[in-house]
């Protein structure tokens with residue numbers, strides 16, 4: 001079922017969902033199940049599975065370093081299929097522009113369609129670590145809006161290069177990313193919103209936000225998006241802080257601000273166990289306010305471990 005249908009059927013009740021990252025290749029999928037199992041009692045209607053870009057790795061050979069390009073966490077669509085059928089839950093694979101040609105994207109979407117996956121999250125992806133700016137792969141898309149267009153074309157039965165007459169059309173529900181504190185490369189929040197509107201006009205059905213730690217940022221963003229003519233659901237993304245290092249890492253990677261009270265609470269912790277507890281309490285406070293405001297879904301970034309997400313969900317769902 002589509003994410004938008006789940007939202008509609010909930011009749012204003014806030015739903016619970018979360019995002020997982022595929023394990024590194026070579027890991028056993030049971031570890032992933034062990035992390036997901038404790039969250040299933042909260043009945044998530046959908047689970048997102050991220051896609052990681054390829055990266056450079058250096059392998060020592062005869063005293064020299066050999067540079068290879070590899071994807072450390074492949075398997076997004078496979079994991080989506082396994083979760084869908086193991087737990088009878090909808091899954092949302094993240095589909096990236098970066099690292100894929102249009103043709104590869106088409107094949108991936110065909111796989112999703114055959115697997116009965118009804119939703120995809122269309123994202124540009126980040127630049128590779130050696131690049132200053134994002135560069136599309138050969139034959140790939142520059143912006144997420146172009147990827148949304150390709151998926152919508154498939155929904156109309158239009159495949160690349162018009163090689164076939166489709167007798168069975170896909171019907172993907174498409175999610176896209178939104179940034180309450182603006183995307184790192186956008187010159188202003190207003191211009192970023194214009195780009196978000198373009199993604200929605202290209203066919204996106206809903207938006208999931210980047211993490212934020214001050215709900216005011218989300219509420220202002222939703223209001224500004226409305227003013228910009230964006231009427232699709234905007235799902236807040238919540239990440240519980242888990243380590244002291246997050247105080248530097250999260251602003252650096254995601255270009256987000258942390259509230260002073262949260263920083264002080266984390267800094268006064270004697271170890272990361274205490275930080276994890278602070279992160280849970282902060283996320284509960286955030287989530288309760290968002291739930292009371294009637295957000296459609298509370299979507300949690302689980303980053304592989306679920307004990308903190310479970311502690312939050314227990315207070316809300």
Ligand SMILES: Cc1cc2nc3c(=O)[nH]c(=O)nc-3n(C[C@H](O)[C@H](O)[C@H](O)COP(=O)(O)OP(=O)(O)OC[C@H]3O[C@@H](n4cnc5c(N)ncnc54)[C@H](O)[C@@H]3O)c2cc1C
Pocket residue numbers: 049050051052053094096122123124125126127142143144145176177178183184185186191192195199208209210211237
């Ligand atoms: C909910 C969520 C899930 C994510 N999941 C993943 C994941 O699984 N894997 C991963 O690698 N990354 C993921 N990301 C990160 C995302 O890939 C990066 O933030 C990336 O830098 C931007 O992706 P986007 O889809 O927002 O890009 P876009 O919407 O293409 O926007 C990128 C930038 O270009 C600008 N822009 C857009 N269109 C135009 C235009 N026509 N002309 C000029 N400028 C334009 C925008 O303002 C923005 O600054 C996720 C982010 C979020 C919020």
